[in-house]
Amino acid sequence: MASNTEGKVIKCRAPVCWGPKKGQTIVEIEVDPPKDHEVRVKIVANGVCRSDAHHLDGDSCDVALKYPLILGHEASGIVESVGPGVESVVPGDHVILLYCPQCLPGKECERCSSDKTNACKYDNFNTTSTMRDGTTRFRHNGQTIYHYCGISTFSEYTVAREVQVAKIDPKAPLELVCLIGCCLGQGFGGAQHMAGVTPGSSCAVWGLGAIGLATAMACKDAGAKRIIGIDTNPDKFEFAKKFGCNEFVNPKDLDIPVQQYFQNEGGLDYTFECVGGNQMVTLRAAFESLAPWGTCIFSGVTKAHVELSIKPNMFLDGRTIRGSTFGGLKSRTGVQKLVTKFQNGDYQLEPFVTGRYTIDDIPECFDLLRQGKACRSIILYKQ
């Protein structure tokens, strides 16, 4: 299915972020055709994720971004055209975009071919401000606009490396499965791949945003018995029940530190830090709430130069702390498995959606996130 835009520059709209704390405005941009091993995608739906707000707000996150750029990293779309050498997708294919690349089958780097990591050797957050040839595919009034995570999904059209798109079943609803590209992958990967939550276990999730709720859902799917939601905003507790949380703790209501509260009852099997930002307090609390055999998974985005202070003796009992990007999942194959699992009815996506919006509403959607008033806002694009 060749498109009539194939090989041509496409003019479309995108929110351009001009720099940290310099705002984001929706302007017309030009999107170049894809080059070797690149894919141009017409975006269908985007989830608005907190990680992007850190870059808008100027919270340094140890990621070397180039500005101006187009944010967005949790999206689905339809392939518009492909560059030379692309073999895994064709125009018309439905895809989820991947902020973590995964090398193609038979062409894997030593990391992508190993079970030990999902961090591809070739690309990471610090190299995906441009395509691999060092140039970008976006311009505004002749000015270079940079990519973000290699996918910049808030644009109506985007260009990505082939290794950053996952072909999915065209029957899967694109307006919902976009969430698999970030929060669902992080949550399910963190709970089931990194932690390996077991049936009957006790789990606690710090931070009841979309990643925390996806983590709770994955703990439930794994058969956990206790799923404790921890947040300083009790308004989130009722909502979190839909995702499997069956106990709640507001640390502000305790007269002892939350880790002491859990140690008094023997400690927990699995804890998950999904707050983001100031992990010195919450990550330490999550780790120190573990039973001696427990595992703590860290899933937030840190501000630069944040350091963690914990007593080394806590490790001698056998406690583990692990971090993960995209839940440690191989991105393309992990997304495909989660789409199948969704289609099988193993978990729901609709409960995450607190509103549906257009591209013009993106700045407002970030305000709703900052105010704690949205779980996931979905941006739907004109088709």
Ligand SMILES: [Zn+2]
């Ligand atoms: Zn995200």
Ligand SMILES: [Zn+2]
């Ligand atoms: Zn690789």
